[in-house]
Amino acid sequence: MADMTGRFAPTPSGLMHLGNARTALLAWLQIRSRGGSFLLRMEDIDGPRSRAEYAEAALRDLRWLGLDWDEGPDVSGNRGPYTQSERLSCYEEALRRLESRDLLYPCYCSRAELAAVASAPHGLSSEGPAYPGTCRRLSAEERAERALVKQPSLRFAVPEDEIVTFQDDCAGLQTTAPGAGGDFVVRRADGIFSYQLAVTVDDALMGVTDVLRGSDLLDSTPRQLLLFEALGWQPPRYAHVPLLMGPDGKRLAKRHGGISLAAIRESGVTPQQAVGLLANWSGLLDRPEPVKPEELFEAYRERGLPREPVVVLEEELAVSLGGKP
Ligand code: GLU
Numbered sequence: 001m002a003d004m005t006g007r008f009a010p011t012p013s014g015l016m017h018l019g020n021a022r023t024a025l026l027a028w029l030q031i032r033s034r035g036g037s038f039l040l041r042m043e044d045i046d047g048p049r050s051r052a053e054y055a056e057a058a059l060r061d062l063r064w065l066g067l068d069w070d071e072g073p074d075v076s077g078n079r080g081p082y083t084q085s086e087r088l089s090c091y092e093e094a095l096r097r098l099e100s101r102d103l104l105y106p107c108y109c110s111r112a113e114l115a116a117v118a119s120a121p122h123g124l125s126s127e128g129p130a131y132p133g134t135c136r137r138l139s140a141e142e143r144a145e146r147a148l149v150k151q152p153s154l155r156f157a158v159p160e161d162e163i164v165t166f167q168d169d170c171a172g173l174q175t176t177a178p179g180a181g182g183d184f185v186v187r188r189a190d191g192i193f194s195y196q197l198a199v200t201v202d203d204a205l206m207g208v209t210d211v212l213r214g215s216d217l218l219d220s221t222p223r224q225l226l227l228f229e230a231l232g233w234q235p236p237r238y239a240h241v242p243l244l245m246g247p248d249g250k251r252l253a254k255r256h257g258g259i260s261l262a263a264i265r266e267s268g269v270t271p272q273q274a275v276g277l278l279a280n281w282s283g284l285l286d287r288p289e290p291v292k293p294e295e296l297f298e299a300y301r302e303r304g305l306p307r308e309p310v311v312v313l314e315e316e317l318a319v320s321l322g323g324k325p
Contacts, residue, residue: 004036006210008062008069009199011043012054015260016061018312019214019244019252022278025293026241026305027212028067029284033297039206040072045084045198055083061261065271066293079206084198091193094201094231095186098156103230104186106143106152107135130182131155154187156227164222169239170305171218180222200224204233212305215240216251242309244281252312259317281310288316 008024010016016024031038040059044050059074071077081087098104109131136157138146146152164180167173186197203211203224218240228235246256254260264274272290280288283306284299 004031004034004209005039005207006031006036006212007039007041007203007206007208008067009041009043009202009213010055010058011046011049012051012058013046013049014054014254015262016058017252017254017259017261018264018274018278019259021061021065021261021274022244022281023212023214023241024062024067025065025275025278025296026282028293029296029300030210030212030239030305032294033300036210037070038068039077039079039208040069040075040082041202041206042073042083043195043198045193045195047085047192050085057262061265064261064265065275084202087198087202088193090201090205091187091198094197094227095154095193098186098227098230101230103157104154105136105138105157105183106147107131107155107183107185108138108143108146108150108152109134110150130179131184133183136183151189153185153189155183156186156223156230158183158226162226164225166221166225166235166238168218168221169212169237170242170307171215171240174218174221176222180226181219184223186227196220196223197227200227200231200233203236204228204231208236210239211236212239212241215242215309239305241282241306245309245311247312247314247317249311256317277316281312281316282306 006027008027010020010024028038040062042055042058044055055073059072069075071079071082073082095104135152135155158180161178162180163178164176165174184196185194187193202208221238221240225235244252246252252259261274270290272292273288275293275296276285276291277288279285279291279296279299283303284296285291
């Protein structure tokens with residue numbers, strides 16, 4: 001299937017760690033094991049949280065692992081730019097099209113929503129509870145009155161009885177409750193476009209056919225599907241892989257310490273050892289033996305994607321840092 005296009009889309013708000021690296025490896029294997037093209041997109045839409053040095057570090061870390069891409073911030077191609085902060089006009093245009101179809105409304109509610117919506121939510125609960133639709137029902141006069149004192153965010157109006165159904169390559173058939181999670185923000189009051197909007201526009205305009213990402217984004221997908229439909233675009237196939245968990249049973253994250261690829265590299269671990277560990281945690285190798293990414297094609301084709309979350313043990317983290325088992 002040489003016409004497959006996949007992508008890895010890191011947010012440069014911190015150093016790449018083993019969890020992100022495993023998602024990148026699986027997304028790369030999904031596409032490269034079938035001869036498709038792979039893109040790298042830098043999701044720095046949330047300006048205040050993103051840093052150029054993390055974007056550079058992400059590219060360096062991914063290359064160190066032995067992954068490559070056909071197009072990306074450092075490889076030119078005809079689907080760019082590949083950095084979200086350089087794509088604002090694409091998001092503007094999408095908003096204009098949604099507005100012309102009467103699918104957006106201004107929301108004056110002041111909620112902590114401002115903080116969350118530009119970054120990928122790690123579970124929809126981080127975007128807050130379903131919006132009750134307060135501002136959707138405002139009259140023109142009420143809107144004008146509120147506009148005098150507050151800059152609104154813009155919300156996408158989801159029909160109350162809307163049920164979104166899709167087949168996920170890892171998680172199986174997904175069906176939302178009626179209302180599909182409620183009306184969601186597409187542009188924050190401070191003008192920053194939301195993750196949901198930006199990621200949908202980018203996946204569509206870049207011709208992405210297959211999205212593979214962590215299962216923490218599974219419940220964002222119905223929102224993105226609603227946007228694909230409203231904008232008249234064909235959605236990609238989705239695979240949401242179960243996450244790596246730390247020894248405490250919580251999502252592997254910075255707080256587990258020492259898991260950044262930079263720290264692992266500095267401790268003397270080779271890229272092949274790191275890839276071996278990630279492959280073992282993904283069910284592609286029975287033991288964490290050193291391996292190059294391209295040596296995993298066959299195992300990937302035979303064994304497919306992981307279906308269960310993996311708890312990474314303290315000793316395994318120590319090994320990843322160059323310690324002995
Ligand atoms: N930029 C998002 C993140 O790093 C991933 C978005 C996606 O893959 O859709 O969490």
